[in-house]
Amino acid sequence: MSNQVYPKDKEILPGLQIEKVDDRIMTLNVGPQHPGSGHMRIIIKVDGDYIVHTDPDPGYVHRGEEKMAEYRNYITNIPHLERPVIHDSCNILYPYCLGVEELLGLEVPERAKYLRVIAAELNRCVYIEYWLAIYGIFLGHSTMFMWPVGDRELLIDLLDKMTGARVTHAYFVPGGVRNDVPPNFEDVCLRQVNYFEKRLKEYADVFYDNPILISRTKDTGVLSREDAIKLGTTGSVLRASGVDFDIRKKEPYDVYEELDFQTSVLKEGDSYARSKIPWLDMFESCKIIRNALKKMPKSGSVRVKLKPKPKGEDTEVYRRVESGRGALGMHIVSRGTPQPYRLKISVPSFRNLIAMPHLLTGEKLGNMPAVYWSLNYWPVEADR
Amino acid sequence: MGTASGIIKALNSGVKHIATKRFTFRYPEQKLKFVGDGYQYDPDSGVGIAGYKGRHILFHDKCTGCQLCSIACEDIAEAIAMPKVEEEWKHNKKAIMPQIDYGKCVFCGLCVDACPFYALYMTNDYELSSFTKEGLIYTPAQLQVKPKVDQDVEIQIDEKGAKHG
Numbered sequence: 001m002s003n004q005v006y007p008k009d010k011e012i013l014p015g016l017q018i019e020k021v022d023d024r025i026m027t028l029n030v031g032p033q034h035p036g037s038g039h040m041r042i043i044i045k046v047d048g049d050y051i052v053h054t055d056p057d058p059g060y061v062h063r064g065e066e067k068m069a070e071y072r073n074y075i076t077n078i079p080h081l082e083r084p085v086i087h088d089s090c091n092i093l094y095p096y097c098l099g100v101e102e103l104l105g106l107e108v109p110e111r112a113k114y115l116r117v118i119a120a121e122l123n124r125c126v127y128i129e130y131w132l133a134i135y136g137i138f139l140g141h142s143t144m145f146m147w148p149v150g151d152r153e154l155l156i157d158l159l160d161k162m163t164g165a166r167v168t169h170a171y172f173v174p175g176g177v178r179n180d181v182p183p184n185f186e187d188v189c190l191r192q193v194n195y196f197e198k199r200l201k202e203y204a205d206v207f208y209d210n211p212i213l214i215s216r217t218k219d220t221g222v223l224s225r226e227d228a229i230k231l232g233t234t235g236s237v238l239r240a241s242g243v244d245f246d247i248r249k250k251e252p253y254d255v256y257e258e259l260d261f262q263t264s265v266l267k268e269g270d271s272y273a274r275s276k277i278p279w280l281d282m283f284e285s286c287k288i289i290r291n292a293l294k295k296m297p298k299s300g301s302v303r304v305k306l307k308p309k310p311k312g313e314d315t316e317v318y319r320r321v322e323s324g325r326g327a328l329g330m331h332i333v334s335r336g337t338p339q340p341y342r343l344k345i346s347v348p349s350f351r352n353l354i355a356m357p358h359l360l361t362g363e364k365l366g367n368m369p370a371v372y373w374s375l376n377y378w379p380v381e382a383d384r
Numbered sequence: 385m386g387t388a389s390g391i392i393k394a395l396n397s398g399v400k401h402i403a404t405k406r407f408t409f410r411y412p413e414q415k416l417k418f419v420g421d422g423y424q425y426d427p428d429s430g431v432g433i434a435g436y437k438g439r440h441i442l443f444h445d446k447c448t449g450c451q452l453c454s455i456a457c458e459d460i461a462e463a464i465a466m467p468k469v470e471e472e473w474k475h476n477k478k479a480i481m482p483q484i485d486y487g488k489c490v491f492c493g494l495c496v497d498a499c500p501f502y503a504l505y506m507t508n509d510y511e512l513s514s515f516t517k518e519g520l521i522y523t524p525a526q527l528q529v530k531p532k533v534d535q536d537v538e539i540q541i542d543e544k545g546a547k548h549g
């Protein structure tokens with residue numbers, strides 16, 4: 001037995017420390033070839049069936065998005081900045097557009113603000129459905145893989161009608177959105193979102209009330225309220241631990257202030273709560289979409305005309321939004337050139353990854369997938 | 385909830401779904417319908433027109449060879465080259481027109497936003513696979529062709545559920 005505290009001691013937050021390995025301890029590499037690890041490796045030390053040390057090793061899909069942004073102007077940055085999370089591409093462009101608008105002093109038309117909220121909420125659901133599908137298959141529940149992937153199609157179809165692409169939309173631009181929605185989009189959107197919500201309720205029967213799921217996820221990987229705050233987690237992980245923090249409520253951007261929705265919060269902090277929060281979020285998203293469709297001005301401009309290579313002032317801005325995974329911020333430093341001088345992306349995935357060693361240590365190896373994917377973590381986004 | 389009742393509930397839900405219509409559709413025989421004829425852009429108002437961002441279409445009678453599309457793509461994918469064309473046009477003295485490499489293009493449509501002469505739009509055609517890399521390079525002549533689309537499947541929703549039809 002090594003010096004590792006075992007079973008789990010709540011007082012100690014293990015980081016990436018090196019420790020003595022003796023005869024009992026075996027090192028396991030989970031990944032990086034996606035056997036349920038995403039594009040990353042988790043180095044796990046096990047004592048029999050129990051995990052005694054976890055060392056997440058991200059970085060396999062690093063693309064240098066931040067450096068690349070320094071060589072492109074504010075408009076041509078759009079297509080590559082959405083690549084880290086193609087399933088949530090509207091939400092990753094959102095803070096960028098808000099930031100650049102502040103830099104350039106643009107006033108976004110009212111209708112564009114509503115269209116952005118609708119696109120962002122549709123995209124959030126698309127992301128969560130995809131995440132849920134993988135969570136289902138991680139736990140060997142193949143119905144929960146098929147259903148979300150199928151129902152996701154309803155929303156992808158809407159986004160396709162709206163933006164012209166199924167996943168990488170490139171829809172948000174500084175100063176509004178690229179194009180207005182086609183005629184009778186409102187009716188189609190309402191019909192499909194209502195049906196989608198009806199389908200979501202059925203997930204409870206096969207998944208969330210399923211005793212097999214509950215037995216695998218209840219009381220595994222418990223993150224207390226204090227630890228969740230101390231470790232700096234965000235989004236669904238934070239809200240599953242009983243902290244009511246949602247950027248859409250706390251620092252409302254665009255028209256979120258005027259829309260009617262609640263944030264979903266659970267107290268338990270275990271894998272079950274973490275897997276349930278995104279599902280509850282989707283109901284709220286449906287509510288937001290319906291509300292926004294009702295309140296949206298029926299006509300009007302959707303985009304401010306820009307000069308070909310707009311220049312920002314000599315200043316810096318930081319804007320953040322609530323993405324499908326949590327708070328996603330962009331810090332843009334401008335030096336009066338058409339390109340950003342520096343662009344820092346603060347991603348929620350990386351911040352939730354920090355909780356992983358804390359949660360996995362002391363767990364059974366078999367519970368690893370249930371805990372790991374409940375962190376709502378997207379490896380490509382964490383690496384940027 | 386008790387274990388037994390939970391399992392029965394899950395099974396029940398599965399049984400209910402045996403009778404519902406299949407949501408998927410048979411892709412190569414049936415194709416999904418998109419709105420409009422593809423993404424377009426109006427340089428006067430500075431706003432796009434909703435449509436699918438597929439393969440481009442180039443109108444030779446409008447393109448002036450100004451290269452703005454190619455400059456726009458330089459920072460994005462470097463997919464647009466400007467080769468010489470055989471035809472002679474009064475409005476295109478240099479006789480150059482865009483040629484697009486679909487091995488590089490990311491279908492963002494920002495080149496369409498850059499064209500000030502209504503010469504470059506996008507279409508509903510997304511079936512561009514080729515056995516060779518050269519086959520992915522579309523010359524101005526190929527880009528001129530209007531694609532044949534036979535897309536007619538749409539999502540239909542009724543009380544029994546959703547299906548493509």
Ligand code: SF4
Nearest residue numbers: 457489490492493495
């Ligand atoms: S769609 Fe985007 S990537 Fe493709 S040619 Fe146009 S600008 Fe380049």
Ligand code: SF4
Nearest residue numbers: 447448450451453499
């Ligand atoms: S397609 Fe448009 S932007 Fe490109 S060269 Fe022709 S006129 Fe210029």
